Amino acid sequence: MTRRIALTVLALVTVLLVLAVVPLGVLLTQREETSFRSTAEASAGTLASAAEEHLSDHKPDTDMRELLDETQDEGGCAAVFDAAGQVVARTSCSTATDDGTRSLVAAALAHPHTTAHRSGDTLTVATPIGDSADKVGVAVLVKSADPLDDRIAVVWGWLALIGVVGLVLGTVVSVRLARWVGRPSSPSTPQPGAWARARWTSGPRPTPGRRRYAGSRPPSTPWPHGPRPWCTATGR
Template identity: 65%
Template structure:
């Protein structure tokens, strides 16, 4: 963003300079040319006026010769022609009597008006002497255009220097403006990434940048404070509920165990049923607390070796699979890594493998596949059990949403929450040939990279 803002301002300054400096340079150059020609014409008329006194009034040629000497001293060349285009006086430099210049003098005599010509870096002015209707001669003055070109070059040079200085100043201002605007935005972005990674106490600075950015930072801080309060409150409630529910359930189970030893067979059967319900209730409470912990967790992602974790969990569950006579295997691409919260992948796999083993029939198969899929890591848990209907699949990630669940119905809700909290996705698909496939797409790079 810094570069875009700076380049935008710099482009605007460049366009404004081009629209201002280039026309100004052309205008000043044209004014220099007009002034140069007007001054040359004035000098030519002066020579013609002095020469007229000699040719028309038959006065001494001394003033005319003195003026020609001054003209040559000033760097110009001049010559005076009579009515027959013959040279009667000239400066020692021969430029004003060259053949091309003499033809311009003849044209001025013929037309009885001033002629100008610029060629080869020299401006020639032929001015008729006397009345325009009855010219008695022509005064020709040649002047080098080098001073004119030098002045025009100086004008362009100064304007280019001014434009360059202005451009550099505009670049400095654009960079300063870009930093002023973007630096606090970068700070808010860093704070947002840290908040997403689990640093709940992070806050963005609110004293820098434009008013809109300062308001954005203040709004972000308000949101972060509320999130921190909600998460801490949620965690406190979970801890309290965990203690308040598990303690009486454990005490109730112990009392039922004690009673079971002192009752007859019929009462013992009833107590056994009550103990099973208490065990089921304990599992339900544990599942609810696990979902609540997952929903309140804000994971700080770490690098996780997916292939190693998959192999470890498969090894841990193999005894259970062997007891149920289910084939459990994995096929994971080596070196695959994902960014997840610590121990989140283990908890996800435990829930998925437990569900798959529960669903698989005796002699069935459960397989875990893992590998890269574009910018993500794809992990699939495949079983060949009875599968799930489309309606059940649509509701499976909600707490108690699956009416076909054999257990508490919370395992897939925990999986979905843990995966999405880490920036991944989870979905259910039918296994070809029958069964259910859980597909997870996990982030292969840290958030914000």
């Protein structure tokens, strides 16, 4: 009985932990991915604004070059394409100019909207440069997704730790609850039927070997009026 109660409570605690921890982990993972993607899109938008000043307004490309250098220092890759799909400027790494990136550039030129695509451990963002009616090029940013994976691993690690602690506490609580429910009653507490037995045994009990009948008297005591009734009935 004690083991059954402990296992039941432990199973209930496990189910509650799974129902609470797993959806929370999925939600936090999606939030981290959204935040990482938003940050990459914002960086690509900043690069596109600096490239627009050079491609559309014909200003010096100083700001654009500085942003490319900052991107490379942070471990990312970036490139700026003109309206014909030709590379205007890029970082030293060639990841932002490979064939897969050029397909995103063509898609961004055909349908002017920011496109984000993750392949393996990299996230590629392509942002059109200029207005939708007057596109002058595309800015491409490629970032490693390792920081995102590290943050997700930390999130799941903390959730796993919380789940283990909750499971241990649930185990302790279930065992103690099972012992408390299944423990025997106190010796001072009367059991069912104890009051009836005590009442039955508390009164005087007849002496063994003697039986008293209603209307009888001891043989040595004379009857007050005449002979004893059984002697009369039997002729004694």
